[in-house]
Amino acid sequence: MGGPRWTDEQKKAYYKLMKEIQTVDFVLVELNLYLNTHPDDQQAVQQYNEFVQRSAALKNRFQSMFGPLYGFGNSYATCPWSWKEAPWPWQV
Amino acid sequence: MWVYEKKLQYPVRVSKCDPRMAKFLIEQYGGADGELAAALRYLNQRYTLPDQVIGIVNDIGTEELAHLEMIATMVYKLTKDATAEEMKEAGLGAHYADHDKALFFHNAAGAPFTATYFQAKGDPIADLYEDIAAEEKARSTYQWLINMTDDPDLKDGLQFLREREVVHSQRFREAVEILKEERGAKKIF
Numbered sequence: 458m459g460g461p462r463w464t465d466e467q468k469k470a471y472y473k474l475m476k477e478i479q480t481v482d483f484v485l486v487e488l489n490l491y492l493n494t495h496p497d498d499q500q501a502v503q504q505y506n507e508f509v510q511r512s513a514a515l516k517n518r519f520q521s522m523f524g525p526l527y528g529f530g531n532s533y534a535t536c537p538w539s540w541k542e543a544p545w546p547w548q549v
Numbered sequence: 550m551w552v553y554e555k556k557l558q559y560p561v562r563v564s565k566c567d568p569r570m571a572k573f574l575i576e577q578y579g580g581a582d583g584e585l586a587a588a589l590r591y592l593n594q595r596y597t598l599p600d601q602v603i604g605i606v607n608d609i610g611t612e613e614l615a616h617l618e619m620i621a622t623m624v625y626k627l628t629k630d631a632t633a634e635e636m637k638e639a640g641l642g643a644h645y646a647d648h649d650k651a652l653f654f655h656n657a658a659g660a661p662f663t664a665t666y667f668q669a670k671g672d673p674i675a676d677l678y679e680d681i682a683a684e685e686k687a688r689s690t691y692q693w694l695i696n697m698t699d700d701p702d703l704k705d706g707l708q709f710l711r712e713r714e715v716v717h718s719q720r721f722r723e724a725v726e727i728l729k730e731e732r733g734a735k736k737i738f
Contacts, residue, residue, distance in 0.1 A: 479559060486558070486612060490716065493605045494723040526555045546557040547622040 467522075471549070474519045481512045551611065558615040559709045561622040562702035568639035570698050571627035572657060577620045577694070577710075579654030579662040582686040584620055588613035590667035590683065594676045601731065602673065602724040606680070609717050616710055621652055623706060673728055681721045688714035 463471075488505045495501065516526055524539040525532035534540075577583040591610030595603050628636070628650050636645040643659060654662035667683070670676055691711035695704055 475556060476560065478556060482556075483559070487716070489608055490605070490612075490720050493608060494720055494727065527552055529552060531552055543555060546555060546618065547561075547625050 471523055471543075474515065474522070475549075478512065478515050478519060481508055481515060484508045485512060551614070557619055557622060558612070559619065559706065561619050561626065561706045563623065563626045564700050564702045566630045566635070567627045567698070567700065567703075568631040568636050568641050570700070570703065571624045572640050572644075573694060573697055574620060574624050574627070574657075575652075575655060576657040577687070577690060578617070578624060578652065580656035580690070581666040582683060582690050583656070584613050584617040584687075585654060585662060586666040587683055587687065588617060589664070590669070591680065593667075594669045594680075597669070597671050598673050598676065599728065599731075601727050602677070605720055605724045606677075609680075609720060612713070612717075616713065619706060619710065623703065624652055625650075627703075674725065677721055677725050677728070681718050681725070684714045684718035684721065688718070 485505065485508050488501055488508070492498065492501055492505065520526055520532055524543040525534065528540055579585055588610050591606045591613065595606045595610065598606055628641070631639070631641075631650070633645060636642060636650075644653065644655075647653070656662075668676070668679055670679075688711055691707055691714065695707050695711065698704060698707075
């Protein structure tokens with residue numbers, strides 16, 4: 458994975474940060490589905506908003522190290538265009 | 550529209566090359582109760598559903614696309630280092646002859662995917678009951694798949710997917726209750 462320019466340390470950091478993002482985003486998926494059928498649960502809404510913030514912070518860090526997670530204007534771009542740089546999900 | 554995220558919903562790891570298991574896993578890629586059928590079923594039904602339940606069906610349909618990518622990753626990883634001979638021995642000779650290691654939407658027995666695997670009836674209760682059944686059937690398939698492997702990494706990913714079927718089934722059951730309440734409510738015009 459990750460081409461020859463990645464050191465072992467970078468690979469470790471990739472997996473660690475990716476797992477943190479997956480963990481936080483899983484909470485968001487679960488709360489999203491739950492809130493679809495329990496829209497008045499104020500505590501769940503509050504938790505959802507907390508995790509939106511956590512997810513954004515983690516993704517900012519990840520993207521500064523490994524390139525964009527999103528295309529179509531949902532991540533800032535660098536020059537050269539680096540969308541293909543980080544490995545694709547099935548390659549890691 | 551959808552926004553692609555360059556990540557899997559849950560990490561997918563396998564501990565060995567195992568094309569035989571990949572042949573079975575294809576059931577959840579292009580089979581009747583697989584993730585493609587699930588995603589297309591929900592994302593197609595949503596247009597004619599009542600407003601109270603569109604969000605539920607839309608978002609579960611979206612999560613199914615993430616599960617489709619996880620299953621594809623499992624199949625890809627289980628076969629990528631297999632030789633032609635190993636593919637043949639695993640019962641994937643016919644697949645290899647037509648597709649090499651490329652994925653293809655068919656079930657474990659090789660039957661190609663078809664839109665007749667799912668329905669959109671225009672009747673919200675009929676559609677949601679089908680959705681609940683689809684989740685329960687997919688949960689069963691994941692259990693049968695887990696029973697056939699001793700790979701702890703693969704089992705971990707499959708167990709995650711099995712649990713998601715349980716949650717989706719519960720959410721669809723709640724959607725049915727929401728519609729029943731609405732129907733039973735006294736309305737003053």
